[in-house]
Amino acid sequence: MQEELFAPGHRGCAGCGAAIAARLILKGSGKDVIIVSPTGCLEVVSSPYPESAWKVPWIHSLFENAAAVASGVEVALKSLGRKDEAKVIAIGGDGATIDIGIGALSGMLERGHDVTYICYDNEAYMNTGIQRSSSTPYGASTTTSPAGKVSFGENRPKKNLPAIAAAHGIPYVATASIAYPKDVIKKVKKAISIEGPKYLQIHAPCCTGWGFDGSKTIEIGRLAVETGLFPIYESTEGKVTSVKKVKRKPVEEYLKAQRRFKHLFESEGGEGELKKIQDIADANAKQFGLDL
Amino acid sequence: MEIMEGSLAVAEAVKACRPNVIAAYPITPQTHIVEEIARMVADGELASEYVRVESEHSAMSVCIGASATGARTYTATTSQGMALMHEVLFNAAGLRLPIVMTAANRSLSAPINIWNDQQDAVSERDSGWIQLYAEDTQEASDMTIQAYKIAEDRDILLPVMVGMDGFILTHVHEPVELCPQEKVDDFLPSYDPDHYLTPKNPLSFGTIVYPSTYTEFRYMIHEAMKRAERKIIDVASDFRDKFGRHYGGLIDTYEAEDAEVLIMAMGSVIGTAKDAIDELRADGKGEKVGLVKVRCYRPFPAEAIAEAVKSAKAIAVLDKNISLGYEGALHTDVKSALYKENGPLALGFILGLGGRDITKNTIKNIAEKAQKAIKSGRVEKDSEFVDLGAL
Amino acid sequence: MKLSIGAMAEPGSTRTNKTGSWRTFKPIINVEACIGCGTCSMFCPEGTICKVADKYAIDYDYCKGCGICAHECPVKAIEMVLEGE
Numbered sequence: 130m131q132e133e134l135f136a137p138g139h140r141g142c143a144g145c146g147a148a149i150a151a152r153l154i155l156k157g158s159g160k161d162v163i164i165v166s167p168t169g170c171l172e173v174v175s176s177p178y179p180e181s182a183w184k185v186p187w188i189h190s191l192f193e194n195a196a197a198v199a200s201g202v203e204v205a206l207k208s209l210g211r212k213d214e215a216k217v218i219a220i221g222g223d224g225a226t227i228d229i230g231i232g233a234l235s236g237m238l239e240r241g242h243d244v245t246y247i248c249y250d251n252e253a254y255m256n257t258g259i260q261r262s263s264s265t266p267y268g269a270s271t272t273t274s275p276a277g278k279v280s281f282g283e284n285r286p287k288k289n290l291p292a293i294a295a296a297h298g299i300p301y302v303a304t305a306s307i308a309y310p311k312d313v314i315k316k317v318k319k320a321i322s323i324e325g326p327k328y329l330q331i332h333a334p335c336c337t338g339w340g341f342d343g344s345k346t347i348e349i350g351r352l353a354v355e356t357g358l359f360p361i362y363e364s365t366e367g368k369v370t371s372v373k374k375v376k377r378k379p380v381e382e383y384l385k386a387q388r389r390f391k392h393l394f395e396s397e398g399g400e401g402e403l404k405k406i407q408d409i410a411d412a413n414a415k416q417f418g419l420d421l
Numbered sequence: 422m423e424i425m426e427g428s429l430a431v432a433e434a435v436k437a438c439r440p441n442v443i444a445a446y447p448i449t450p451q452t453h454i455v456e457e458i459a460r461m462v463a464d465g466e467l468a469s470e471y472v473r474v475e476s477e478h479s480a481m482s483v484c485i486g487a488s489a490t491g492a493r494t495y496t497a498t499t500s501q502g503m504a505l506m507h508e509v510l511f512n513a514a515g516l517r518l519p520i521v522m523t524a525a526n527r528s529l530s531a532p533i534n535i536w537n538d539q540q541d542a543v544s545e546r547d548s549g550w551i552q553l554y555a556e557d558t559q560e561a562s563d564m565t566i567q568a569y570k571i572a573e574d575r576d577i578l579l580p581v582m583v584g585m586d587g588f589i590l591t592h593v594h595e596p597v598e599l600c601p602q603e604k605v606d607d608f609l610p611s612y613d614p615d616h617y618l619t620p621k622n623p624l625s626f627g628t629i630v631y632p633s634t635y636t637e638f639r640y641m642i643h644e645a646m647k648r649a650e651r652k653i654i655d656v657a658s659d660f661r662d663k664f665g666r667h668y669g670g671l672i673d674t675y676e677a678e679d680a681e682v683l684i685m686a687m688g689s690v691i692g693t694a695k696d697a698i699d700e701l702r703a704d705g706k707g708e709k710v711g712l713v714k715v716r717c718y719r720p721f722p723a724e725a726i727a728e729a730v731k732s733a734k735a736i737a738v739l740d741k742n743i744s745l746g747y748e749g750a751l752h753t754d755v756k757s758a759l760y761k762e763n764g765p766l767a768l769g770f771i772l773g774l775g776g777r778d779i780t781k782n783t784i785k786n787i788a789e790k791a792q793k794a795i796k797s798g799r800v801e802k803d804s805e806f807v808d809l810g811a812l
Numbered sequence: 813m814k815l816s817i818g819a820m821a822e823p824g825s826t827r828t829n830k831t832g833s834w835r836t837f838k839p840i841i842n843v844e845a846c847i848g849c850g851t852c853s854m855f856c857p858e859g860t861i862c863k864v865a866d867k868y869a870i871d872y873d874y875c876k877g878c879g880i881c882a883h884e885c886p887v888k889a890i891e892m893v894l895e896g897e
């Protein structure tokens with residue numbers, strides 16, 4: 130049996146998708162890695178001193194600098210002649226990656242470091258109490274984009290970081306979801322086997338922040354993919370090379386299962402918003418050829 | 422002896438220390454240092470990984486990742502770049518990583534100003550970095566080598582910042598004696614940490630610490646700072662034994678034994694002050710003016726300073742920085758160091774901000790003010806701006 | 813406790829924190845019904861379901877009772893029962 134490299138006893142909520150992502154990533158990578166984590170839920174729940182859930186070498190520095198710290202780890206291994214010792218992986222939340230750390234990430238990708246950067250995307254700043262990030266999807270109510278009398282929640286679509294990463298011309302960009310664990314493991318294995326900078330974005334539902342029962346973390350993740358709201362694909366040097374095709378379900382099935390979208394079903398004008406979200410899914414389906 | 426620019430003398434010292442990883446982002450007046458190191462790498466003179474980062478925040482972050490992996494690291498910055506590094510500086514010290522950085526000291530915006538003062542580094546005095554200030558280019562170069570020896574000591578393990586005044590030292594051409602490589606290799610063995618990121622011993626670095634032990638971790642840093650006082654003195658004398666040059670330990674004094682007035686300062690103004698003192702003492706009036714050079718600002722050598730000024734009647738503290746709303750930072754620190762000693766009158770002067778020249782006359786005027794204070798037995802102004810122009 | 817320099821922690825040391833006490837509902841695997849597919853083990857956020865022979869078993873020291881295993885088991889071989897019953 131494979132050793133559990135992300136140990137139990139961590140403080141993640143019961144049903145935490147980010148914890149599942151961490152386990153799957155380490156299943157793919159094996160133990161010869163050095164992990165860099167920015168500040169965020171995964172970092173906080175996994176490293177309450179004097180404890181750590183990580184059975185691989187791990188470092189947390191700050192919120193926005195994981196890609197730069199990982200760059201430093203990589204060049205140090207190179208300089209010290211220890212390159213074969215470990216693959217370097219950064220694992221950060223959407224806030225750390227797509228908002229505050231995007232400069233450091235872009236620098237790391239552009240400079241060509243042999244680092245796999247993985248974003249576990251739970252679509253908001255969970256650690257500080259469910260504030261919106263630029264990865265929060267259209268229509269989601271968060272504590273800083275709350276639905277209200279004159280608001281339907283988040284009024285901007287998700288920032289497309291995989292496309293931005295791909296625009297750096299890097300050898301491998303992929304999206305995945307914890308609902309498809311073998312796909313995650315396969316993509317992590319593939320990413321670390323490729324020399325150069327790689328970017329992976331793993332959809333990781335958060336029961337606490339999105340408002341669903343912890344038993345449904347995987348089901349919700351699956352619905353995001355099946356509705357076309359989180360397309361799963363791989364791309365190499367800017368060209369899409371594989372797409373997970375689905376028999377698409379209407380977005381309502383995904384949205385109605387979560388508290389963060391509840392207002393869309395209850396307030397006047399919600400229908401129009403649901404239509405807009407369906408349009409986003411349809412556009413994804415068209416762009417990636419998602420439909421079976 | 423070779424005549425070379427201060428920045429190049431520092432770059433040569435960095436090269437002699439054989440850092441594994443260098444990460445830097447350009448900002449005036451630090452640029453000549455990192456350009457020269459880039460040239461050394463490009464010409465194969467220096468076998469380091471040189472990371473051309475997209476910001477100073479990332480420069481320090483790359484150093485953190487590399488240092489935690491067991492590499493010797495170097496960066497240089499100043500002014501806005503150092504301010505952008507702010508949270509990363511605290512982080513590096515807290516992680517106990519012996520990173521060495523040159524601070525090409527410069528003012529902070531606004532108004533934007535690219536010239537020398539020491540506001541940048543002084544504003545980071547609480548970050549947990551050891552802060553040293555060089556008097557001339559020779560010292561800046563030698564201090565770089567000493568910095569690694571201090572930082573990497575197992576009893577210390579703290580980052581060290583070597584301050585050299587922007588333009589005044591970075592861009593000046595002076596005769597410099599470079600340290601021969603074999604001697605530096607002997608003085609500074611390669612970095613060999615007990616703990617670093619490796620699958621062979623998969624430790625976790627940078628964990629979250631709760632209120633139950635946070636204070637203790639801060640105390641441990643503080644204690645390491647205190648131990649650094651002895652270490653800085655020892656490294657300075659080891660350096661003298663090996664290379665024949667000595668600039669003082671935590672502080673140095675000049676014409677201080679019989680001095681009634683002691684001028685105190687950090688950095689390149691020390692040279693100007695020495696010349697001014699020579700003239701004051703030579704002009705026959707027999708003015709007893711001396712100098713205390715503060716070489717190490719953090720840890721703050723309170724005891725050494727109190728001891729050095731013990732028999733003076735007035736001290737005049739020169740600050741190329743201001744804690745806006747109060748006074749110069751060195752002045753505050755010196756006064757607090759003397760408080761218990763019931764020491765001489767303390768006068769503080771804010772000067773040299775944003776690159777403004779400090780002349781011998783300025784120093785003489787200051788000395789005169791201090792003399793006046795002695796005569797009247799009281800300090801008229803606790804702290805004042807020097808040579809303030811029309812508003 | 814001797815504090816480590818820079819607050820380093822030992823690998824996997826969260827194991828000292830038994831999160832089984834968080835549980836309200838307890839997953840029980842019906843070994844007869846279990847087909848040994850490993851789905852539950854793959855999805856468990858605690859990594860606390862292990863293969864034993866050709867079946868799977870839960871380490872209740874760490875199981876937080878989230879119910880993902882029961883929800884995802886393809887043959888509904890896991891039942892969630894109120895803790896203590």
Ligand SMILES: Cc1ncc(C[n+]2csc(CCOP(=O)(O)OP(=O)(O)O)c2C)c(N)n1
Binds near residue numbers: 168192223257
């Ligand atoms: C410079 C800085 N700004 C803000 C914070 C506060 N902060 C800590 S974690 C966090 C949100 C993390 O969000 P994300 O990266 O999405 O991870 P998650 O917690 O959602 O898993 C914020 C805002 C910080 N630590 N540092």
Ligand code: SF4
Binds near residue numbers: 335
């Ligand atoms: S808030 Fe969400 S991401 Fe954070 S620990 Fe809980 S479930 Fe995991």
Ligand code: SF4
Binds near residue numbers: 846853884885886
């Ligand atoms: S998911 Fe169900 S069938 Fe599969 S191993 Fe677990 S208990 Fe057995």
Ligand code: SF4
Binds near residue numbers: 852855859860877881
């Ligand atoms: S209930 Fe949750 S924590 Fe417990 S074994 Fe099942 S999946 Fe793991």
Ligand SMILES: [Mg+2]
Binds near residue numbers: 252
């Ligand atoms: Mg998040």
